[in-house]
Amino acid sequence: MTRFRLTIEYDGRPYMGWQRQGHGPSVQQAVEEAIQAITGEETTVHAAGRTDAGVHALAMAAHVDITRPISAFRLADAINAKLRPAPVAVLYAEEVADDWHARFSCVGRRYVYRIVNRRAPLALEAGRAWRVPVVLHADIMHKAAQALVGRHDFTTFRSAHCQADSPVRTLDRLAVRRLGEVIEVEAAARSFLHHQVRSMVGCLQLVGRGKWTAKDLKRALEAKDRAALGFNAPPDGLYFVEAVYDPRPY
Numbered sequence: 001m002t003r004f005r006l007t008i009e010y011d012g013r014p015y016m017g018w019q020r021q022g023h024g025p026s027v028q029q030a031v032e033e034a035i036q037a038i039t040g041e042e043t044t045v046h047a048a049g050r051t052d053a054g055v056h057a058l059a060m061a062a063h064v065d066i067t068r069p070i071s072a073f074r075l076a077d078a079i080n081a082k083l084r085p086a087p088v089a090v091l092y093a094e095e096v097a098d099d100w101h102a103r104f105s106c107v108g109r110r111y112v113y114r115i116v117n118r119r120a121p122l123a124l125e126a127g128r129a130w131r132v133p134v135v136l137h138a139d140i141m142h143k144a145a146q147a148l149v150g151r152h153d154f155t156t157f158r159s160a161h162c163q164a165d166s167p168v169r170t171l172d173r174l175a176v177r178r179l180g181e182v183i184e185v186e187a188a189a190r191s192f193l194h195h196q197v198r199s200m201v202g203c204l205q206l207v208g209r210g211k212w213t214a215k216d217l218k219r220a221l222e223a224k225d226r227a228a229l230g231f232n233a234p235p236d237g238l239y240f241v242e243a244v245y246d247p248r249p250y
Contacts, residue, residue, distance in 0.1 A: 001067050004075060005096045006031075006045070008060045011087035012235065013127045018051045018060070027051075027088055031062070034082035038075070039068045048106045048243035052195070054235030056128065059091065061243035063102040108172070108190055108244030113201045114237040115183040129182075130201075130237040136208035138183050142176035144207045144214035145185075148200060148221060149174050154193055155224040157203075162194035167224070169193060176204065183208075198238060202231035 008031065016024035020032075031045050048061040066075070076093040083089065114129040116122060117136050122129060148157075148171055155167040173188040185204060187197050203220060206212035212230060220228045 001065050001098075002070075003063055003065050003096050003098050003100060004072055004093050005100065005102065006062045006064065006076070006079075006093050007091045008047075008057060008062055009089045009091055010057050010060070011128070012051060012054050012056045014087065016053045017055065018047050018049065018057075024053075027057075027060075030083060030086055030088055031064075031079065031090075034079045035064060035066070037082050038078045039066055039070070041067055046102045048102045049109055049192075049240050051238075051240055052198075052235055054127070055238045055240070057240040059242055060240050061102050061106070061245075063096065063100065102243070105245055106243050107246070108188060108242075109192065109240070110186065110188045110242040110244070111192070111197050112239050112241050113185040113187070113197060113233065114239065115185070115201075115205070116181055117178075117183050118181045127236050130234055132205060132209075134209050136183055136205065137210075138176050138178035138208065140214075141183070141185075141204045141208040144212075144217050145174040145176055145200075145204055147214060147218045152221060153224050154196055154221070156220050156226060156228050157196045157199035158193040158226065159195035159199075160226055164193050167193060169196070174200065176208075195232060198233045198235065199229055201237075202233040203229065205233065206230045 010027050015027050018027045020026050020029050035043050043064050045062050045064045072093040076090045079090045116129045116131045119133045122131050151170040153167050154169050158167050171189050175186045185201050
């Protein structure tokens, strides 16, 4: 048996999320069915994160155990052939140690949320970015975001359906930058709560448009109450961009 690490890119729009669901298609299901068609084996593909419906990935890390002899290069090509034309692709595959685990070996996860700040509708990026038509001040958003960095109780920014044992998380980085009409919010932590990034972005958007101040954001955090949440951003602009497997800083 060989354990393979897969790096997977996908457009989350057609899927209910990464994880297999009883009520709709998932990315995990698509990849597992492709592998079964190639090897004849029923496998479980474990990922570094469980993205929600409509959320995308630029480089989701995953692993799978396969009994049949096959090279990493051939496996990646074969999976991609079976997945076509689904918007899912294995960027590369490599053999890893039997005790390497995509989820439990991961020491950090990084997401980027993309906001297109313009009045005109999205012709090319509909479903892949959040269009906010009113002017946002990215510098003010960035300064306010620093109140969320560090170890906090993120109950306010946690989905009511979150299954994590504790709402306490350590947020290593939350940075906001403008690149022309695009505003990117980068979030990095060892792990995140369900909807945490989207909830933080939604509230930062309120700060950027002047409806909230930095103090309002801090009060929302300190309330430790989902009712204090200002806004939950849609999944369209959220991308899983990196799974970290060594202790290097972000």
